[in-house]
Amino acid sequence: MKTLAKTSRRNFMKIAATAGGGLFLGFHWGDTLGSSMEVLNPKSVAAGDVSFNSYLSLSPDGIVTIFSPNPELGQNIKTSFPMIVAEELDADWTRVKVVQAALDTRKFERQLTGGSGAIPHSWERLRKAGATVRQMLMEAAANKLKVPVSSLATANGMVIHAESGRKVGYGELANDAAAIPVPAAVTLKDKKDFKLIGQAIRNVDNAEMITGKPLYGLDVYKEGMLHAMIQRPKAFGMKIKSVDDSAAKALPGIVDVVTFKNNVAVVGKSTWQVMKARKVLKVEYEAEGAIESSTDHDKIFKTLLESKDAQVKRSDGDVDAAFKSAAKVISREYQCPFLSHSPMEPMNFFAHVREDGVELIGPSQTPDMARNETAKLLGIAPDKITLELTRLGGGFGRRLKADYVVEAAELSNIIKAPVKVTWSREDDMTGGSYRPAVRYRFQAALDAKGNLIGYKLRGVGINAGNCTREDNFPSGAVDNLLIESVEHKSPITTGAWRAPITNFLAYAEQSFLDEVAHAADRDPVKFRLDLLDKAKQSPVGAIKYDIDRMKGVISLAVEKSGWGTKKNVAQGFSVYFSHRSYVAQVAEIGMKKGQPILQKIYAAADCGIVVNLSGAYQQVRGGIVDGMGHAMYSKLTFNDGTPEEKNFNTYRLIRMKEIPEIDVHFINNGIDPTGLGEPALPPTGGAIANAIFKATGKRLYNQPFIHQEELKGVNLGVRL
Amino acid sequence: MANYKLQINGRSFEADVDADTPLLWVLRDTFGLVGTKYGCGIAQCGACTVHLNGNAVRSCSLPVSAVGTNKITTIEGLSANGDHPVQAAWNEVDVPQCGYCQAGQIMSAAALLSKKPKPSVDEIESAMNGNICRCGTYHRIREAIILASSKI
Numbered sequence: 001m002k003t004l005a006k007t008s009r010r011n012f013m014k015i016a017a018t019a020g021g022g023l024f025l026g027f028h029w030g031d032t033l034g035s036s037m038e039v040l041n042p043k044s045v046a047a048g049d050v051s052f053n054s055y056l057s058l059s060p061d062g063i064v065t066i067f068s069p070n071p072e073l074g075q076n077i078k079t080s081f082p083m084i085v086a087e088e089l090d091a092d093w094t095r096v097k098v099v100q101a102a103l104d105t106r107k108f109e110r111q112l113t114g115g116s117g118a119i120p121h122s123w124e125r126l127r128k129a130g131a132t133v134r135q136m137l138m139e140a141a142a143n144k145l146k147v148p149v150s151s152l153a154t155a156n157g158m159v160i161h162a163e164s165g166r167k168v169g170y171g172e173l174a175n176d177a178a179a180i181p182v183p184a185a186v187t188l189k190d191k192k193d194f195k196l197i198g199q200a201i202r203n204v205d206n207a208e209m210i211t212g213k214p215l216y217g218l219d220v221y222k223e224g225m226l227h228a229m230i231q232r233p234k235a236f237g238m239k240i241k242s243v244d245d246s247a248a249k250a251l252p253g254i255v256d257v258v259t260f261k262n263n264v265a266v267v268g269k270s271t272w273q274v275m276k277a278r279k280v281l282k283v284e285y286e287a288e289g290a291i292e293s294s295t296d297h298d299k300i301f302k303t304l305l306e307s308k309d310a311q312v313k314r315s316d317g318d319v320d321a322a323f324k325s326a327a328k329v330i331s332r333e334y335q336c337p338f339l340s341h342s343p344m345e346p347m348n349f350f351a352h353v354r355e356d357g358v359e360l361i362g363p364s365q366t367p368d369m370a371r372n373e374t375a376k377l378l379g380i381a382p383d384k385i386t387l388e389l390t391r392l393g394g395g396f397g398r399r400l401k402a403d404y405v406v407e408a409a410e411l412s413n414i415i416k417a418p419v420k421v422t423w424s425r426e427d428d429m430t431g432g433s434y435r436p437a438v439r440y441r442f443q444a445a446l447d448a449k450g451n452l453i454g455y456k457l458r459g460v461g462i463n464a465g466n467c468t469r470e471d472n473f474p475s476g477a478v479d480n481l482l483i484e485s486v487e488h489k490s491p492i493t494t495g496a497w498r499a500p501i502t503n504f505l506a507y508a509e510q511s512f513l514d515e516v517a518h519a520a521d522r523d524p525v526k527f528r529l530d531l532l533d534k535a536k537q538s539p540v541g542a543i544k545y546d547i548d549r550m551k552g553v554i555s556l557a558v559e560k561s562g563w564g565t566k567k568n569v570a571q572g573f574s575v576y577f578s579h580r581s582y583v584a585q586v587a588e589i590g591m592k593k594g595q596p597i598l599q600k601i602y603a604a605a606d607c608g609i610v611v612n613l614s615g616a617y618q619q620v621r622g623g624i625v626d627g628m629g630h631a632m633y634s635k636l637t638f639n640d641g642t643p644e645e646k647n648f649n650t651y652r653l654i655r656m657k658e659i660p661e662i663d664v665h666f667i668n669n670g671i672d673p674t675g676l677g678e679p680a681l682p683p684t685g686g687a688i689a690n691a692i693f694k695a696t697g698k699r700l701y702n703q704p705f706i707h708q709e710e711l712k713g714v715n716l717g718v719r720l
Numbered sequence: 721m722a723n724y725k726l727q728i729n730g731r732s733f734e735a736d737v738d739a740d741t742p743l744l745w746v747l748r749d750t751f752g753l754v755g756t757k758y759g760c761g762i763a764q765c766g767a768c769t770v771h772l773n774g775n776a777v778r779s780c781s782l783p784v785s786a787v788g789t790n791k792i793t794t795i796e797g798l799s800a801n802g803d804h805p806v807q808a809a810w811n812e813v814d815v816p817q818c819g820y821c822q823a824g825q826i827m828s829a830a831a832l833l834s835k836k837p838k839p840s841v842d843e844i845e846s847a848m849n850g851n852i853c854r855c856g857t858y859h860r861i862r863e864a865i866i867l868a869s870s871k872i
Contacts, residue, residue, distance in 0.1 A: 074818030074855045202814045209819035210810045211802040212755015212795030216820060219754040227749070252721060252738070271758075272738065272745040344759050344767055344820040344854045393757075393820030394854050425760045614814045618860065622817060625856025648764035648852065656858040657845045 050174040052136070054107035055085050055129040062157055062171030064091045067101040069108035070118045071365050072205075073343075073392035073399070074622075075677045076615030077118050079204045081126060083612055084119075087196045088130030088189060091170070092157035098204040103367040103387040113365040113392075114400050114496065116579035116675030119611060123673055131186040133177070140177035141168050191609065191670055200614035205391065215391040217362035218422065220350045225418045226255055228411055229274045231264040231281055232431055235641030237289035237491035240264070244282035251277045258414050265411050271422060289491040291641040294337070294437070297462055300488050301335065301439040304460035310484035313470035316541045317480035319445075322454030326445035330519050334442070334508035336703045337635035338462075338643070339435035340651060341497055345393020346428040351408035352418035353378065358385040358409060359418075363392035363399055370402035374409045396626075397496035401433050426646045434636060435497030436464035438504055442512040445480070450520030452531065454480040459505070461487055463494040467501055472577060473528075473550065474513070476543035477535035492638065498626065499678040502578045504703065507631060510574040510686025515699060524573050524690065525554060525563055545577040549606050552667050556604035557584035560665050570596070572691025574683040580674035582606040582667075585624070587660075587687035589695040595715045596695045598688060600661040601628075603680060608671035620664045620680040627684030629654025632705050632716075652704075692716065724784050728753070729797025739785035744768045746784045747794060755795035755823045759852070766851030769824040769831075770794050776831035776847075795823035798830060806830045809868035817855035825851045829865045837872045839865070 049065060051057040057065045066082035082098045085091075103111060110121050134154055141159035142149040145166060153160045158167045208215055233239060243264055245257035253273030258265050264283055268274040304310075323329060349362035351374075358378065364370045367387045375382040392399060408421040423431060438461040445454030455478040461467035470483040497503060517527035529551065536547045554575050557563070563571060563586060575584035588600040603620050610616045633652040636643040645651035689700045698710040705711060726733045728751065735750045742761075747753040747770070756779055759767030763778035770779045771793035798804045806829045816822045825848070832839060832847040839847070844865050853861065 072818075074816075076817065200814070202811060203816055203819075205819065206811045206814065206816060207802060209816045209822050210795075210807045210826060211798075212753075212823045214754045216757075218758060221749075221752065221754070270737070270741075270745065270749045272741045272749070276738070276740075342854060344757070344765065344818065344852065346758070392818060394818045396854070422758075425762075618814070618817060618857065621859055622856035625858065626854075629856070647762055648760045649762060653852050653854065654856070655852060656848045656862065659856075659858045662859065 050178045052133045052178060053129050054104075055126065056089070056133055058133075058170055058174040060171050060174055062092075062095055062169045064089065064096045064157070064170070065099055066096055067099050069101040069104070069111045071113040071363070071367065071389050071392055071395070071399075072100065073113055073363070073365065073395035075113065075118075075619065076203060076612060077113065079201060080119065080611040080615055081122065082204070083196050083201055084123065084126040085130040087194055088127045089134050090154040090156065091130075093196055093201070095157055100389055100391070102389060103371060105368055111368055113395060114397070116581070116677040116679060119673045120580060120675050127188050128186060131188050132183060135183050135186045136177040136180045137170055137173050139180050140173040144168060144173065144176065197609065197611050198613060200617075201612050202614060216345050216393045217348045217350070217390045218345055218393070220361050220390065220420055222350065222352070222418050225350065225420055226267050226415070227269065227271050227274050228265050228267045228419050228421045229278055229424065229427070230407060230411075230421060231266070231278055231283055232427065233262050233285055235285070235291055236432065236493065237287055237291045237641050238285040239288040241284040241286040247280040247282070248277040251280065256415055257281070258411070260410060260414060263407060265421070267411070267415055267419065275424065292490055292492060292638060293640055294638045297437055297638070300462070301460050304486040304488060305333070305439065305441050305458060307486050310458060310486045311466070312482070312484055313466060313468050314475055314481065314483040314541070316475070316478070319454050319456055319480045319482045322480035323443070323445045325447070326454060327448040328446040328519060329443065330446070330516055331441065331443045332512055332515060332701060333439060334511065334701050335439040336437060336504040337637065338437045338492070338494075339497060339630055339634055340429045340636055340643075340645075341396040341398035341433070341435075342429065342651065342653065343392070343394025343396055343398060346425055347398070347404040347423040347431070348421060349405045349408040350418070350420045351405075351412040353409055353413040353416075360385060360387040360405060360409065361390060362405065363390050363395070364402070364405060365392070365395045365397070365399040366402060370405040373402045373406050377406055377410060378413060396498045397500065398433055400496055403433070425648070429646050429651060430643055432493035433495040434492065435503065436467070436494040437462045438464050438467045440505070440508045442508065444512070444516045446516070446520050450522060452478055452516065452520070454478065456482045458484045458486070461485075462490045462492065463487065464501065467505070469502060469505060471542060471544040472509075473545055474531050476539050476541060477531040479540055481540070491641070499578055499681045502576065502682040503627070503630070504685070506574070506576040506578070506682030507685030507689060507703070510576065510683065511689045511699070514573070514686070514690040514693065523564065525558055528575060529554060546582070549582045549667075550575060550577060552669070553582045553584040553604040553606050556665055556667060557586050557602055560604060560663065561586035561588070561602040569599070570691050570695035572687045572689065572694055574686035574690060576679070576683040576686075578679050578682050579677070581608070581676060581679035583620070583679050583683050585683045585687040587691040589691045596692070598660045598691070598716065600663065601684065601687060603662065603664045604667065605664065605676070605680060606667040606669065607676040607679065608669065608674040610666050610668075611673060616666065616676055617664050619676050621662045623678065623680030624662050624684045625654060625659055627681040628688060629658070631685035631688060631703050632658070635704050635707065722785070724787070726784070726787055726792060727789060728792045729794060735784070737784055739783060741784045742780050743770070743782045743784050743787055743792070744779040747779060753794050753796050757820055757823060759821065759824070764852075765821070766828060767821050767824040769827040769851065771827060771831055774831065774834055776828045795827060798826065804830060805868040805871045806833065806864070809864040809871070813860050813864040813867060815857050815860040815864050817857055821851060821853045825853065825861055829861070829868070833865070833869055833872055838869055
């Protein structure tokens with residue numbers, strides 16, 4: 001294969017010269033493999049720049065370079081992290097350049113994306129990083145202007161001496177400032193003085209993303225790089241019995257076919273040649289464990305719901321006595337299917353294992369873990385491995401695992417060549433690590449006055465670990481309570497899926513509380529508020545959520561949605577605490593041509609201080625779209641150990657025509673940020689299900705909703 | 721393997737590849753035009769959308785041998801400076817989250833507006849329903865198309 005378009009080369013060089021935002025594109029012409037291109041992040045501070053700390057360097061002409069250490073997968077961290085540093089530095093945001101930092105455990109802590117924890121973890125240290133340099137620049141300016149530091153102020157990348165009207169740019173001060181001893185303590189800004197934090201700031205990578213620049217793992221093309229795809233076992237619980245790779249090896253462009261562990265890797269010169277060769281592999285498999293189907297899981301759930309050896313996660317009071325004395329008992333079960341993470345960019349990684357070290361490049365939520373696992377596999381020290389982070393084309397928890405990184409390294413080690421392993425969409429959907437399937441049984445005991453006097457939850461899951469969140473609301477508000485969890489171990493791999501466990505538990509719990517409120521003849525919002533009041537006045541056991549913050553989002557959602565005051569719409573309410581933050585939602589269903597239409601969702605969120613209003617608003621709206629789409633449409637059905645759904649023609653994701661209007665409001669309480677990547681998702685399914693009940697009188701106990709018997713004959717038309 | 725001469729973004733390209741190679745992989749692996757993304761390989765997600773004589777097509781399902789002398793435009797060639805009204809609106813509305821699907825979204829939107837500069841909301845949603853955004857930026861995509869439409 002060769003390419004002769006010289007005009008095209010000039011085009012690339014031009015792109016290289018104009019590429020901004022810390023991305024440098026080099027374009028090289030290979031001898032044997034045609035074109036090759038590299039996605040490169042600068043590995044260190046640019047020449048001439050003055051480095052102050054892990055996060056920050058200054059150029060003499062005043063450009064502030066901020067290194068953003070955490071993986072960016074759409075949560076907007078690459079914009080919001082630098083905003084925090086720039087705020088305390090009093091930088092001119094138009095002169096800030098953001099660079100994705102490579103993995104560096106000496107410079108950065110918790111360099112991972114998960115648990116909605118990046119900003120809560122780094123808030124203080126990012127502020128200090130900026131404030132420290134600001135202090136050093138002030139001291140340098142004081143020396144230069146021969147005035148006391150106390151007479152100086154900063155704004156927009158300049159130190160200002162108000163008395164004389166003199167101003168000195170940060171760039172001009174950079175070298176002198178770097179010579180000043182780093183202050184042991186610095187004063188952080190009063191939050192009311194924030195200028196940048198709380199603003200709607202556009203994504204720093206917009207220009208690159210909307211012009212198609214190479215940003216992602218799949219865009220990595222290195223000199224001499226081979227392409228590979230891996231045939232993994234056709235079902236969970238199977239292993240390779242025999243491999244006949246002769247036909248595949250004979251095809252053009254195929255360099256090698258290698259079998260390691262339960263993988264057959266086809267290695268070639270282009271993606272398509274590798275894809276074609278895979279089709280002629282003859283691999284036979286045999287069982288090495290249980291080969292399970294969804295029908296087996298349904299039976300397992302029924303058994304485990306009655307099992308005697310559940311793990312007790314929380315026990316308050318005497319539930320047996322409460323249920324015996326109850327005037328009314330309500331018992332309901334809820335079940336969800338396995339889900340695929342399905343980020344739009346399938347799994348992939350580049351690896352080059354050499355004698356002198358290992359180079360890894362690609363999209364990972366946990367680069368440190370990926371490096372450690374690779375080091376362990378290869379039997380080398382982690383510091384022999386460099387790991388550069390590309391932008392992640394989504395993650396949703398799938399890229400918390402390092403399987404796809406380690407296998408790329410293992411393959412490179414075997415073939416002694418640089419290689420990019422690409423997963424097809426089918427590989428990605430059938431290759432494992434799913435949101436686990438779970439079933440819950442909720443039971444409530446009401447006294448004659450409709451008070452909740454007893455509450456039981458048993459969760460049973462397939463590789464779900466503890467599938468309850470035993471300290472969540474309404475724990476603490478019920479005198480007699482029992483929360484239990486049972487796990488079935490399966491060969492089907494599972495993992496964290498955006499808002500792990502709570503992505504379904506919240507729907508089940510909030511649907512159940514709605515049903516209990518109706519049984520108690522109480523307004524569903526009032527019912528929750530009464531419970532929260534009880535938890536405040538006479539808490540039962542430990543309370544690990546903030547009652548006032550939860551009440552705050554409830555009040556805001558009620559106010560914004562006009563809860564209970566509207567005619568011609570059916571409203572459903574839900575509120576949930578997860579990952580340190582609080583979100584309440586109201587879903588509204590109206591009628592159109594005699595059919596119920598989900599037309600609007602209101603959200604009230606308390607994530608503490610909002611760092612970037614644009615990113616935060618979309619994070620909530622996107623979380624709701626995500627929560628709604630999966631509650632409504634998505635499922636993996638296992639048949640003989642493998643999902644029936646293998647691509648987007650059968651695995652349904654939400655599309656533009658299906659979205660309701662979404663109205664987002666934030667509580668502005670000045671609390672340090674508490675995280676927002678996940679908390680907006682969990683409440684959505686419950687709000688929708690409760691609105692469906694209000695509109696149709698039908699309760700939904702299983703996801704996805706569109707497959708439920710209860711919705712037969714109901715066109716839950718989201719303008720479908 | 722055969723030799724194909726392609727007209728892409730107003731320039732001539734040549735590739736020696738198998739006749740059944742999808743245009744997507746010729747763009748990416750052979751020409752280094754990686755703005756066009758692989759998402760599903762079966763024309764279900766729209767991440768690989770390019771223009772063929774101005775029409776939005778899924779390059780993952782278009783064999784290179786079928787392209788002929790038709791003119792291909794990729795995200796890299798949509799505008800010289802990234803300032804096509806759709807691209808400008810995408811920035812102004814701050815559409816992307818992870819960003820991976822956005823080149824395909826932009827190409828679908830640009831094809832729509834070139835044929836129908838003032839589409840209704842229903843027409844926008846119909847034209848865009850073949851493009852999946854896993855982050856859920858649909859509201860902003862729709863808003864950006866309406867904004868771009870107002871400036872064309």
